[in-house]
Amino acid sequence: MKLELSHTVTEISANASTILTTLSGLPRQRIKDAMAKGAVSLKRGKHTKRIRRINTVVKPGDILQLNYDDSVLALKPPVIECLEDRRSYSVWFKPAGIMSQGNQFGDHMSILRIIEKQNDNKREVFPVHRLDRETSGLIIVAHSKKMAATLSSLFQTQQIEKSYQAIVLGKTEETGTIDRLLDKKNAITHFKRLNFNEETNNSLIDIRLETGRTHQIRRHCDSIGHPIMGDPRYGTGNKNQQGLQLVAYKLTFRCPIKHQQVTFELPEPFAQNT
Incomplete structure (x- = not known):
């Protein structure tokens, strides 16, 4: 089942999940699951963000969006491997089939959300670069906005x-x-x-x-x-x-923390895919 729904809130102090349950005809538990997996967003003014809490209160003028695809929500994210953790950034192996970032139908199958969950939501994660969904390999994730900007600049200036x-x-x-x-x-x-x-x-x-x-x-x-x-x-x-x-399979750059050249490499690139 696939459902795309957009609703401009007119109710005062309404509950997002209640509105979506009524409009979609879906059971409350399915709305709760969709919210937890990033399939519900809230636009307030110029800002749009995913909302995950089932008791989120919305205001008149807010725009609620539900992008529900049960085949996507049924997917189970794998446990992924961290190859190196340098506190302000880390290097991970992204399996094929995992998105670099989520889309409107959810983010539970994105590497950023998987890392957040594996770290019990205790660390912020910021994208630095992307790999195609079908491509496996090494990907860097920043854990602060400052480090994200630094590493993004290294990629943009081809220093990685x-x-x-x-x-x-x-x-x-x-x-x-x-x-x-x-x-x-x-x-x-x-x-x-x-x-x-x-x-x-x-x-x-x-x-x-x-x-x-x-x-x-x-x-x-x-x-x-x-x-x-x-x-x-x-x-x-x-x-x-x-x-x-x-x-x-390999990333080489000057580490912005230790200020020395580093190389992260998979010794057998295709072994991870077998």
């Missing part, structure tokens, strides 16, 4: 080197650079072939980005005739049951 590995269709060149516009913007991807499997007709490649366009690696690999195996969106002849074979 991101390395990926992918299994692609066919035999690629030994090395190459893909310099093709994406969305009318410059986009540059460098790759090196690590191995070619004749039996499966797949190449394992190491990838480094100079830019960060939407789905850059996936689109660039497809553009040269070597789509990433398991990509549900790009390429032909590359579909499988294992999912997208792309892993963000």
Whole structure:
């Protein structure tokens, strides 16, 4: 069942869950579950935020929004692994299928919310960069607004080197650079072939980005005739049951806390996906 509902509050000192239960026809327990998982938002003036407490009081003029999808709400978030905790930021492994941030249908399957829950909501979490939902790999999370701004600036000025590995269709060149516009913007991807499997007709490649366009690696690999195996969106002849074979396996940068070069790396990038 999928339901999208928007309601401008006219009631005085009304309860959000009561209003949504009445308007949606859903049981109160389902509204409570939807609120806890981030599927209900409240717009007051120019500000919109998720509301999670079932007894939240709303005011006339507030706009309540419910985006209910029982197939999304039924998903169970996994326990994820923290590779490094430096107090003001931490490095985690994001499994494929987990969002970097939530959407209007909830955030319980986003890495930020999962981390909050694993830390019993005792630490703030702020996004620093993103990985596609289908992509697994290392992701950095900040635990203060100041650190979030610092790390975001490092990403924007390309002071954090991101390395990926992918299994692609066919035999690629030994090395190459893909310099093709994406969305009318410059986009540059460098790759090196690590191995070619004749039996499966797949190449394992190491990838480094100079830019960060939407789905850059996936689109660039497809553009040269070597789509990433398991990509549900790009390429032909590359579909499988294992999912997208792309892993963000290494991050290298100057730590803003210890002021020295650090590298966080998955020793076996595809071992986490098996």
